[in-house]
Amino acid sequence: MPSPAPAVALRGLGRRYGERPVLHDVTLRLERGSTMVVFGPNGAGKTTLLRVLAGLLRPHEGDVEVLGAQLPDEGWRVRGRVGLLTHDPLLYRELSPRENLRFHARLHGREAARIEATLDAVGLAARADDPVAELSRGLVQRAAVARAILHEPELLLLDEPLANLDPAATARLQPVIGRESGRTRVVTSHDPAGGLADADVALGLRGGRVALLARAEELSAARVAELYA
């Protein structure tokens, strides 16, 4: 019986902004159900990598396969199957978290009942009717997490998902976006020890190139920290 396609398979991925290369010759494979944590200093290409995997940026070189679909040609096959959490919460500030989720639920063809379950899961039910513009950064981050998981994506792409969250919120979100969620995840992090503990595979980027790629248990936090030196 053929094994299922990997969640992510990249071969020689390259991406530029104008003439400036941001990713260069990135080759890796991530199996379904696994977590890859991406380390690297600011400007290393982490966010660009997530946006390419989400189908929002076209690769300029190489092959990109996500959930069995070749990007960008088969981008339509990935839509609705990926959850993306970035520094931009992708929420309308004038609307409340509940209204934002209602909007996204309609786009994704999800039942309204899923909205309440998601708000409960991220601990936002009590403030779900306040405009996003009036929420603290931590609460906005929770609303963004709710938006990213609302449609129960197969692949979660999380750009520093715990930024702005207090310890209680961090603990609360573990079953939702942490290892306990059981989802395939690509997570960026600047925390070598915490990131390695969360990872099956660790990827280190520097200057858009792969500087480190190994099973997490084969690496030490000190080795990852060298990326930032």
Add this chain to the structure above:
Amino acid sequence: MRRAIAALLRKDLLVELRTKEAVPAMALFAISTFVVFHFGLDRDTVEGDVAAGVLWVTMLFAAVLGINRLFVAEAEQGGFDGFLLAPVERTALLVAKALALLVFLAIVQLVAVPAFAILLLGPDVFQALPALLVVLVLADVGIAVIGTLVSALGIRTRARDLIVPILLLPLLIPVVLAAAQATAPLFAQAGAGPLPGRWLAILAIYDVVFGLIAYAVFDFLLED
């Protein structure tokens, strides 16, 4: 696709209801422009060609304000990304935005046309109203379709405030010309004449042609 269009349209109307950014500005601009024409032309009333020209030039420039802001929330609040991640046809965004702009124009005209009748128009507007509604609908569809297309193009550039009017005004000249020609007999001093079918047909054909062009190219405007 209907589900996505309804969701996008509902969201746009809700955001406008909360922010009141586009429609009040468009309506105020239209009324201010009528006042400027009142003094600029140094006439208490206008009729015929002049009345039609004043009405449609004002509507055109008022529309530019709304068109400039049509995709601002998508660009500044991540709406494009949120939409592109969803399993819906991209054309849904074109249709929803054009419908939203159509609603904005209709609301503005609910205020602007009576204001025009009070401030400037000589002949009785009530007599012309049924035929005027036909012209308004056909011209608004053209403005909405072309406006949505140009706004989607402009929002991806740094000089949005310059690009939108520079591209939009030449493309809308045929709409304004046909709408003004169709409206002029309605505002005749001797009483509203019949609607000129030729100009209505030109408006309708222009709407259809640009509707098809927008449908064909809109996907590419959303590409990275």
